[in-house]
């Protein structure tokens with residue numbers, strides 16, 4: 375129960391009280407699993423975070439702007455999944471941005487790693503139980519909107535949960551009312567106040583020319599899109615595409631957390647058979663490295679400003 379877990383061993387291990395059976399391959403964490411991890415963390419740190427920042431591929435640097443840091447490797451945290459993707463360091467960092475206590479996930483989890491959506495979203499419910507009020511989710515994605523350029527930062531106004539259409543949804547299974555209701559509304563998943571604040575802060579920092587707003591689509595990955603798929607996504611109204619974030623946002627919104635989503639456009643998705651360029655993960659990480667410092671400034675200023683404007687408090 376307390377040992378480090380890999381995707382497969384965790385997926386097929388039976389926790390006491392869990393609903394998983396190898397026969398059904400339906401895995402859910404029990405409330406006790408979440409409680410155990412939360413209590414373990416609360417006993418290890420004096421930080422009581424109000425804001426959680428989930429750092430996507432190559433964006434772990436976002437935690438560097440915090441002070442009084444305390445770091446835990448995922449493998450040392452009971453029940454926590456571990457990161458298996460390059461660019462995802464795999465540690466939880468508690469710290470302060472100005473007067474706001476924060477927790478940063480340096481690396482998050484994906485369906486394509488073999489994790490269940492319950493595992494992918496496990497940290498979000500831990501944050502909720504720790505007292506977090508706002509979640510800032512960051513990641514890397516490919517630009518579908520023809521106007522987007524590599525290096526643009528898109529403030530997410532909405533998403534399309536493509537795996538969810540096929541039943542890969544983090545809220546499938548028995549609903550635990552202690553977290554949220556059975557049929558949550560998702561029409562306002564991304565806080566309007568936080569989106570406006572992000573635009574204001576971005577403009578103050580001189581980023582307006584590469585700050586965008588749009589719809590993010592999640593695919594399961596791990597392959598990048600075919601051209602026919604990319605064309606379909608454009609027709610569906612998607613501005614960017616990636617392999618993460620939507621499960622965490624869905625679970626965060628389900629439990630009443632405020633959400634801001636920022637996605638860095640690391641490549642232009644091919645919509646044309648004559649295009650020679652081929653996307654790869656190294657290129658994605660390279661662009662993240664190039665923009666990390668600026669994103670860090672944006673995130674730290676935003677968090678400081680949230681506190682001033684009391685946007686964290688309900």
Ligand SMILES: O=P(O)(O)O[C@H]1O[C@H](CO)[C@@H](O)[C@H]1O
Nearest residue numbers: 430431513514617618655658
């Ligand atoms: O969404 P994040 O984890 O930031 O990373 C994106 O980049 C990776 C592909 O290069 C995939 O993991 C995709 O989802």
Ligand code: HPA
Nearest residue numbers: 514515516615616617658
């Ligand atoms: O083009 C992409 N497609 C899917 N996920 C991604 N993550 C970064 N770029 C991409």
